[in-house]
Amino acid sequence: MNTIVLNQSNIVAGTNNSTLTYQFPSSVLFSNHEVAVQSVSMYYSWMNINSASLSNNTFSYNWIVGVTPTVYTVTIPDGLYEIAQINSYLQFRMIQNGTYLINSAGQNVYYAEMLVEPTRYAVNLITYPIPTSLPSGWTAPVANIQSGSLAWVGFPTTTFNPQLIIPSKFNLIVGYTLGFTTVQNSGVNTILSYFSTIAPQVQPIPSLLMTCSNIDNKYASNSGVIYSIVPNASFGELLSSMPNEYIFCPLLKGVQNQITIRLTANDNTTVNILDSNMTIILVIRQKE
Numbered sequence: 001m002n003t004i005v006l007n008q009s010n011i012v013a014g015t016n017n018s019t020l021t022y023q024f025p026s027s028v029l030f031s032n033h034e035v036a037v038q039s040v041s042m043y044y045s046w047m048n049i050n051s052a053s054l055s056n057n058t059f060s061y062n063w064i065v066g067v068t069p070t071v072y073t074v075t076i077p078d079g080l081y082e083i084a085q086i087n088s089y090l091q092f093r094m095i096q097n098g099t100y101l102i103n104s105a106g107q108n109v110y111y112a113e114m115l116v117e118p119t120r121y122a123v124n125l126i127t128y129p130i131p132t133s134l135p136s137g138w139t140a141p142v143a144n145i146q147s148g149s150l151a152w153v154g155f156p157t158t159t160f161n162p163q164l165i166i167p168s169k170f171n172l173i174v175g176y177t178l179g180f181t182t183v184q185n186s187g188v189n190t191i192l193s194y195f196s197t198i199a200p201q202v203q204p205i206p207s208l209l210m211t212c213s214n215i216d217n218k219y220a221s222n223s224g225v226i227y228s229i230v231p232n233a234s235f236g237e238l239l240s241s242m243p244n245e246y247i248f249c250p251l252l253k254g255v256q257n258q259i260t261i262r263l264t265a266n267d268n269t270t271v272n273i274l275d276s277n278m279t280i281i282l283v284i285r286q287k288e
Helices: 083-097 170-174
Strands: 002-007 019-030 033-043 058-065 068-075 112-117 122-127 163-165 192-195 208-212 225-229 238-241 254-264 278-286
Touching: 002 019, 033 208, 033 225, 068 083, 083 112, 083 170, 122 163, 225 238, 254 278
Parallel strands: none
Antiparallel strands: 002 278, 019 254, 033 238, 033 278, 058 068, 058 163, 112 122, 122 192, 208 225, 208 254
């Protein structure tokens, strides 16, 4: 058996660190050969929220002052988020927009939130009724020039629950149907709670498929797949993947001068891998 090592020097420019090509020192005749993955070391650096490749970085909420509604769009910076972090960013945007109050204990009060409900494998959306005047002992926020946050926008004429508007792509993250919107609940003055109706895909790319050029597989449409990389580390940490035993795949017969490795999502779409520091070791052998 022979090994070849691919690292960041083999990354093809302009592929978001997802394609590597190994040039053989000279052309090689594959007459009866097969290849397997020995090991993969790389950093967990692909995102679940991404404006360019996933288009899932926005949602919005509706707010009423007097009788005038305003829709605030929440644009999440690209990154890897848990639901708790998305909820924290929603609260941050509510502070920036002046759509929150401060209770008598000095705590910020937000009128919409997203919570994980593990027993139901769901994301719980909760909206709260907004008062028509300032509750006793509470205060309204004032503008802060340094942070860029606005003062309290004002009270509605009739109590209502802010509407969370869940658009395409982001709906898959939280597990709701396309175009889902919570109810305004005007004049009712009750808390509303919703649960995911489809399984949340908090990480749309839970694993990477490794495809290899020159694979001879007549039984699969995506015939080049030779391995799957499942993260065994937290975001930003080094992950190591090594099969318990080699799974050899036959190589196409003929003269070859290179092998190309692609790292893709499960649907074969391109993945934007942030950290180029990686090592992939392949084993090539001639079948007996």
